[in-house]
Amino acid sequence: MVTSYQNYVDGEWREPSNGEYFETTDPASPNDVVAEYPRSVAKDANAAVEAAVSAQGDWAATPAPERGAILRGAGSILADRKEELTQLLIREEGKTHAEASGEVQRAVDIFYYFAEKTRDLGGSVKSSSKPQSGLYTVDVPVGVAALITPWNYPIAIPAWKLAPALATGNTVVLNPASLAPGVAVELFEAFDEAGLPPGVANVVTGPGSTVGDAIISHDGVDAVSFTGSSKVGEAVYSKATDNGKRVQTELGGKNPTIVTPSADLEEAADLVSAGAFGVTGQACTACSRAIVHTDIYDEFVDAVIARANEIDVGPGENSDMGPQISENELEGTLEYVDIAEKDGANLEIGGGRPDGERLREGYFVEPTIFSDVDPDHRIAQEEVFGPLLAVIEAESFEDALTVANGTSYGLSASIVTDSHTEAERFVREVEAGVAKVNDKTTGLELHVPFGGFKQSSSETWREQGEAGIGFYTIEKTVYNSF
Known part of the structure; x- marks a missing residue:
């Protein structure tokens, strides 16, 4: 009934x-x-x-x-x-x-x-x-x-x-x-x-x-x-x-995580994966951009792909990642997959609907990762309300910070680093209402202010x-x- x-x-x-x-x-x-x-x-x-x-x-x-x-x-x-x-x-x-x-x-x-x-x-x-x-x-x-x-x-x-x-x-x-x-x-x-x-x-x-x-x-x-x-x-x-x-x-948000050469790569992959694919990427604070230093870029891409491979997609009661909420939201995510490929980004994993009897009817989508993403690509600029991660290469900390700030949004941002100097500079200069150090972009304490900069608020x-x-x-x- x-x-x-x-x-x-x-x-x-x-x-x-x-x-x-x-x-x-x-x-x-x-x-x-x-x-x-x-x-x-x-x-x-x-x-x-x-x-x-x-x-x-x-x-x-x-x-x-x-x-x-x-x-x-x-x-x-x-x-x-x-x-x-x-x-x-x-x-x-x-x-x-x-x-x-x-x-x-x-x-x-x-x-x-x-x-x-x-x-x-x-x-x-x-x-x-x-x-x-x-x-x-x-x-x-x-x-x-x-x-x-x-x-x-x-x-x-x-x-x-x-x-x-x-x-x-x-x-x-x-x-x-x-x-x-x-x-x-x-x-x-x-x-x-x-x-x-x-x-x-x-x-x-x-x-x-x-x-x-x-x-x-x-x-x-x-x-x-x-x-x-x-x-x-x-x-x-x-x-x-x-x-x-x-x-x-x-x-909305277009939230970045900067990964520096001093970062613990395993920790960085865990944090980015949790931020990008938790709640099926349907969070205004979800990590949609990983901005990674050249020296560790390939290694990081491999590590975050491994995390995505481990995610069990299925009904919420007994899986790691549930469906998108509606057919429109699912179609929106899949449309951005097509856009990213046309823009020249490299699809590393996912990009479609998962196989399986129990997944046939629902609005399920695979955890999706694109590498070789240009900061001007649409998947690096526009909010994608689904489990889609764009990995962007940066030549230096300054370059990474410029890319992080280079969108019309400014809600949540994080950095994974072992450098106090980089962490302090990130907190001071990132254009976001929430700045996190060695943490995922999602997750909020209830007793502190929450809000964004620019078009995020x-x-x-x-x-x-x-x-x-x-x-x-x-x-x-x-x-x-x-």
Whole structure:
């Protein structure tokens, strides 16, 4: 039996006003329908925003530790249901069990973290130049936040937007991506069970072009947080700022790993492989470019090919790398394989769909590596949201750094080196919001800022940690001469 979900608006589970639903399917077995969701329209989105507007004053007036207790309760509910949510994530998004389980745990940890942060919310006390006067700041919520989230981290990204927004007294409306909305909707089951007041958090499923646009455009929305493609993000940013809203966008990446002659080659191959092929390359921080010094180039290519050869591709429950989420995403990756070959890059491994009975129907693709890639090739410049690695040769550290910075993106970057001088210079000069030394480009701590440079971000507000709190609050300065 197919699970049927509804929108959560003003503390109630509601059918869409038009009565229409859409289905999600298992990318490992596309004939397997997972669930159905409301194909909502602007009327549903507007109702959610109006509920959030009505609830905002009372929620902001709720003591912050009380808000935190509800977040902690929701996190505990998620923890109790971890395996159930993991299975839903595997079936809708295609992640491996380890990846899906880790993502659900990440959501739990995010709610626990921001639950504790509610005890520290407030402002700062300053010394007044007037006698017997108080001078201090207080942080107040922005108001109503519209949250638009992608399919590739369908519970972690909603969690890291929802938790700081709610912790700081804002109310929210979430529009999750339609390819894998299940675990995001389940968050609201947890909110409901944890006792979140009606209207504080609302979720409306359906096309971003309809639901997301209506939420962003609504006069009742004060802030917009979007994660997704650069093209859509630029349109969201333009529309929201034209209406005077506070906006943060986190977008695409073309993330490099520089490998220097002093690097441990085995470690470098492990890190690049994990960054390129983990989560089937469907991460905005995935390593898509390995920039390798001439002296070790051939040896590195052999080592990373060996890693790719060891990857077992198959359904997420029992493999090393799952399918891509949809036929469109699979076709996009395969199209870039053709483009790379036409540009003159050398296909070392992969480049097609894997053989095997269990893989015939799903959206599976082989881990793919190209060598002899020119920095100007399209696979070295454009985001490929799949397990495709371009290996680029560099004659020097300076050359490698120039290549690393030579794209319109700047999200995550890493270097593998045994030289402190190179590491320090890399951290200082690389044009990326996340810089890693002897680590893979993927993987983020939840208590530090996350965001990119250039077309990887609006470069306005960062997410996560204290920075996440900052986006959802406005500082008010108080002069008290009472």
